[in-house]
Amino acid sequence: xxxxxxxxxxxxxxxxxxxxxxxxxxxxxxxxxxxxxxxxxxxxxxxxx
Amino acid sequence: xxxxxxxxxxxxxxxxxxxxxxxxxxxxxxxxxxxxxxxxxxxxxxxxxxxxxxxxxxxxxxxxxxxxxxxxxxxxxxxxxxxxxxxxxxxxxxxxxxxxxxxxxxxxxxxxxxxxxxxxxxxxxxxxxxxxxxxxxxxxxxxxxxxxxxxxxxxxxxxxxxxxxxxxxxxxxxxxxxxxxxxxxxxxxxxxxxxxxxxxxxxxxxxxxxxxxxxxxxxxxxxxxxxxxxxxxxxxxxxxxxxxxxxxxxxxxxxxxxxxxxxxxxxxxxxxxxxxxxxxxxxxxxxxxxxxxxxxxxxxxxxxxxxxxxxxxxxxxxxxxxxxxxxxxxxxxxxxxxxxxxxxxxxxxxx
Numbered sequence: 001x002x003x004x005x006x007x008x009x010x011x012x013x014x015x016x017x018x019x020x021x022x023x024x025x026x027x028x029x030x031x032x033x034x035x036x037x038x039x040x041x042x043x044x045x046x047x048x049x
Numbered sequence: 050x051x052x053x054x055x056x057x058x059x060x061x062x063x064x065x066x067x068x069x070x071x072x073x074x075x076x077x078x079x080x081x082x083x084x085x086x087x088x089x090x091x092x093x094x095x096x097x098x099x100x101x102x103x104x105x106x107x108x109x110x111x112x113x114x115x116x117x118x119x120x121x122x123x124x125x126x127x128x129x130x131x132x133x134x135x136x137x138x139x140x141x142x143x144x145x146x147x148x149x150x151x152x153x154x155x156x157x158x159x160x161x162x163x164x165x166x167x168x169x170x171x172x173x174x175x176x177x178x179x180x181x182x183x184x185x186x187x188x189x190x191x192x193x194x195x196x197x198x199x200x201x202x203x204x205x206x207x208x209x210x211x212x213x214x215x216x217x218x219x220x221x222x223x224x225x226x227x228x229x230x231x232x233x234x235x236x237x238x239x240x241x242x243x244x245x246x247x248x249x250x251x252x253x254x255x256x257x258x259x260x261x262x263x264x265x266x267x268x269x270x271x272x273x274x275x276x277x278x279x280x281x282x283x284x285x286x287x288x289x290x291x292x293x294x295x296x297x298x299x300x301x302x303x304x305x306x307x308x309x310x311x312x313x314x315x316x317x318x319x320x321x322x323x324x325x326x327x328x329x330x331x332x333x334x335x336x337x338x339x340x341x342x343x344x345x346x347x348x349x350x351x352x353x354x355x356x357x358x359x360x361x362x363x364x365x366x367x368x369x370x371x372x373x374x375x376x377x378x379x380x381x382x383x384x385x386x387x388x389x390x391x392x393x394x395x396x397x398x399x400x
Binding site for chain 2: 002003004005006007008009010012013014016017019020021023024026027028030031032033
């Protein structure tokens with residue numbers, strides 16, 4: 001009765017264990033260095049009046 | 050157990066559980082916003098709330114996903130499982146607050162419908178670094194809504210436990226979407242290694258706990274025993290079954306819970322009618338097999354719940370010979386009375 005569910009659960013976990021770490025590492029590797037902040041500009045100066 | 054539907058069948062344990070849950074969530078949000086406003090004085094209250102709700106929901110999702118395997122590995126975690134659905138609904142509400150604030154903040158002030166804007170304002174679906182990660186969170190939120198809205202015994206009963214459990218396995222799809230949502234979203238702009246380490250540790254914990262819990266289950270499912278001429282299968286020694294507890298065996302692809310109590314041995318299906326909980330991991334309380342998940346009870350000799358309850362599970366014929374327990378693998382209809390095997394029967398046969 002519950003054996004098919006357990007089998008499905010095992011397969012889902014195995015797929016996640018393969019795919020998710022790879023997606024996580026790829027996402028982190030794709031990061032770009034942030035643009036350096038311009039110390040002469042404060043965000044409030046960009047607000048519209 | 051209840052004979053009729055109630056919004057929530059409150060009891061003392063549920064009240065304590067929910068009180069601790071609500072207190073923890075509120076404390077977390079207050080700390081997140083309070084500390085966040087000190088560390089990032091330029092951040093707006095909306096931004097802090099969006100991040101506070103989002104991180105609280107993600108943290109709670111990790112806790113929820115760890116509870117199941119932890120209970121498999123150690124019974125002391127079972128009290129956490131008792132009210133796990135309230136954790137799930139709370140997590141959805143936090144995610145909904147995060148999503149609603151986010152859509153209002155980033156998509157509600159343009160010419161497009163906010164929900165359309167969510168999917169089309171950033172069309173760079175082919176780029177990892179610029180991926181429109183908000184769409185992933187939105188789909189995950191839809192799945193979590195489906196789960197939260199069916200987190201009630203009404204739906205469990207009307208959909209049947211196996212269908213309900215299949216539906217709720219979608220949590221793994223939602224989890225994968227949310228990990229990707231965070232990785233391609235906030236982790237692209239927030240470059241602190243601490244955030245990467247925290248999310249990576251959470252992911253590793255969830256996956257390793259599930260793998261550690263799944264493989265012993267696989268071994269039990271694949272265990273095979275040879276049947277004798279009369280069809281009975283030797284499953285264990287009587288001494289291996291603690292008093293008022295059970296040993297779980299796999300027979301013909303079905304799990305059977307073999308209970309020992311008051312000098313008797315009875316075998317019933319291991320699958321609780323309520324939520325398919327593992328009856329063999331429960332114990333006999335007041336003469337009834339008690340499911341470790343939510344306390345549903347069955348008489349070991351009949352597989353039927355005591356009146357006025359109507360749940361029934363299949364029963365199996367048992368024998369005790371030379372200190373060994375034998376079970377016939379053919380299940381009897383749920384609720385069929387089966388005479389328990391007497392443990393002293395072994396002594397009679399030897400004599």
